[in-house]
Amino acid sequence: MSKSQRQRTQVSGKTDVGHGLLPQLLPWLLPLLILLAWELGARTGKLSSHILPEPLAVVKAAWQLIQSGEMWADVKVSAWRAVTGLLVGGSLGLVLGLATGLFKRVDAVLDSTIQMLRNIPVLATIPLVILWFGIDESAKLFLVALGVFFPIYINTYHGIRSVDRGLIEMARSYGLSGWPLYRHVILPGALPSMLVGLRFGLGLMWVTLIVAETISAQAGIGYMTMNAREFLQTDIVLVGILLYALLGKLADLLAKWLERVLLRWHPAYQTGAAS
């Protein structure tokens, strides 16, 4: 690559990744090197398999779990818990956030109470939740729903409160009021903030689910990893951790895609670049 070419790539930056393979491969170089060093360390015996199994063993374990159908069964259970918790907590957060954001009276009655409650870490309530629900499904769903509720509530509320007053005034002077005003002005104006809430909620969804499943479960990814820990199967534990990472990334991608579709009008998304 000549000097002038290199300069051009630098100037054009992220928008011009199509030219040349090197800029595309560069970010993968370090992970590959780490993986290689890890494999070497495990093979020469410098790295005990109780601490970290060799990468190939992890791949093999994953393959076995897929073939036996165990992985699919566990992922299905975990995903079901995550989605149900998200739907329950998310819709409650959305409805209450809309109510307090739109109506002064609801705001006066509810908001300060919710703001107080949200300072309690969700995970700190686990002993109480176990006392209430025991260790069955409802305890896990409750925890996930609680974790998702607050970020979605807060960002919905804040989104509605921060809709540009000038736009509301303009819309009213053009004869909009009631539902059309909500539909055309207030709700779309609150949408960016609501989507931020969804992304926060998705992150917390996985965190609370992992903790809940690790404490007590008869199925799910958490159960799989805790079971493997009993038998010192570090490779399966690693598979579980990687699965959580993968599912978390998937949820984040989904949220980003949703943002890109719903916020097409936003200058930040017009070139297709996510913020």
Add this chain to the structure above:
Amino acid sequence: MSRVAWSSSFSPIAGLDIESEMRLNSGLAGAFDLSHGDADTRQPLARVHSLPTLAEAAVRLRGVGKAFGTRQVLSDFELEIERGSFVAMVGRSGCGKSTLLRLIAGLERPSQGSVETLGADLAGRKVGAAGTRIMFQDARLLPWKSVLQNVMLGLPRRDPVSGDSARDRALAVLAEVGLADRAADWPAQLSGGQRQRVALARALVHRPQVLLLDEPLGALDALTRIEMHELIERLWREHGFTALLVTHDVHEAVALGDRIVLIDGGRIALDQPVALERPRVRGAAAFAALEAYVLDRVLHTLPGVAHEPWAADTQEAEIALERVRWAL
């Protein structure tokens, strides 16, 4: 963004209460007592030229006062605007000219007196229902709607008179302001001048009888501003609406107005008819002289002192021309 969303959500945001705001405009009007004192006791500060008869007035303000808390912005304000005329209101910032426009638009309620547009009292009427439309300094386009959808905002699906669809009407007006090819774009993709042209189209598509312009060109560059002057003047001639322009730019006022009203300290300090031929020639001596005269009045207004309007006989024109040189 997210960090802000987390931290600022602790305290309620002051001032924004959508629910009560909407209530204000539906039912509160009846709570005000809009009766006012004997007409003879109130003297307009400036002499009103060619006093329009009642039927001709597009806008009529009687004894209007407006206070925000303890701050009195307007007091005992009298103004009549002839139908089909173009009135420019000038004044320093904070003189109350924008408040005046917002009162006429129905966005604010007067503390005293009455505001009539098109022969009907604004009190008790729904905002936006009247044949009055306002254009703001910022275009206030909805960023999540395309240019076309913005123009269609608040339009009935079918026009009750012509039967045209809202879409066709919006497209026609967009063509009038020269932006038909940008109909599908997002507002964020337009320049400042183009956004104001969309805002103008959005106002005109409702065929307003009164168009209120609240410093709509204040944020634009000089060249775009001249183009917008020509566009607004052309549309005003073609559509025949009454235009009321608030501006701090005396040049703009002379270029567009039939009549220039200088507001100072919440009162009319000068009511100046503009007898120049249209289209106005910016370089012409009479134009420059009038501009210099009004500018001089703006710069030297004393609170509560009304000025006699300037009559353009030759002697005074010469004096005024000297003033131009002095001012430049």
